[in-house]
Amino acid sequence: MKLPHPTAIIWDWDNTLVDGWAAITAGLNAAFTEHGLTPWTLDEVKARVRRSLRETFPDIFGARWEAARDTFYREVRAQHLQVLTPMPGAAEALAAGAALAPMAVNSNKQGPLLRAEADQLGWTRHFTRLVGAGDAEADKPNPAPMRLGLAACGVPAGPSVWYIGDTALDMLAARNAGCTGILLGDAAHDGGVEAAGAEANFAGGHALAAYLLGLAKDRA
Numbered sequence: 492m493k494l495p496h497p498t499a500i501i502w503d504w505d506n507t508l509v510d511g512w513a514a515i516t517a518g519l520n521a522a523f524t525e526h527g528l529t530p531w532t533l534d535e536v537k538a539r540v541r542r543s544l545r546e547t548f549p550d551i552f553g554a555r556w557e558a559a560r561d562t563f564y565r566e567v568r569a570q571h572l573q574v575l576t577p578m579p580g581a582a583e584a585l586a587a588g589a590a591l592a593p594m595a596v597n598s599n600k601q602g603p604l605l606r607a608e609a610d611q612l613g614w615t616r617h618f619t620r621l622v623g624a625g626d627a628e629a630d631k632p633n634p635a636p637m638r639l640g641l642a643a644c645g646v647p648a649g650p651s652v653w654y655i656g657d658t659a660l661d662m663l664a665a666r667n668a669g670c671t672g673i674l675l676g677d678a679a680h681d682g683g684v685e686a687a688g689a690e691a692n693f694a695g696g697h698a699l700a701a702y703l704l705g706l707a708k709d710r711a
Contacts, residue, residue: 494691496706497592499646501637503656504598504605507675508581512537514571518563525562526555537680541660543599543630571604572611580696587703589617595640596621599631619643632664659687675699
């Protein structure tokens with residue numbers, strides 16, 4: 492696997508750097524229950540949650556979507572910092588990436604929740620900007636949030652910009668912005684590696700960290 496040396500590294504958040512599914516599931520199911528819909532299992536949430544709330548809730552809840560949104564966020568805010576867990580190897584991959592290039596985050600998690608989680612983990616220092624849902628005029632896979640992250644990095648879009656994520660939607664976001672999409676994990680919850688359309692794939696955070704450390708040694 493040969494990748495261009497990164498001029499910037501942009502990261503997805505959930506299921507790429509952190510496991511926050513417990514809070515997301517609790518928030519969704521609180522909204523579903525309140526509005527008479529069938530709750531989802533954790534596996535269903537992982538398989539179905541891709542796009543941002545402002546894009547998906549109107550389809551699910553119709554005219555009631557804003558009330559459902561308020562219920563969702565109330566439940567998530569009540570517990571997301573308590574159940575937040577780094578993905579294996581994430582801390583090592585971030586440290587290795589930060590030594591190579593400026594970094595940012597492009598996530599479909601609401602911006603204030605995203606930044607609170609980065610603060611909780613002590614990771615904010617790694618990023619020039621953490622861009623979440625609602626921070627740009629449109630959300631991922633639209634290229635607008637990627638542009639915000641790249642502007643903060645001071646780097647133009649191009650193949651030397653890596654976008655690292657765990658879903659086909661992340662790879663689409665990379666292509667839409669003219670960047671290189673790198674899949675982390677096997678995308679088993681999203682149709683598998685082949686369906687994701689990534690330009691490179693790493694089994695997990697530890698493998699990615701080792702690759703990034705190798706790049707740093709080659710540059711030295």
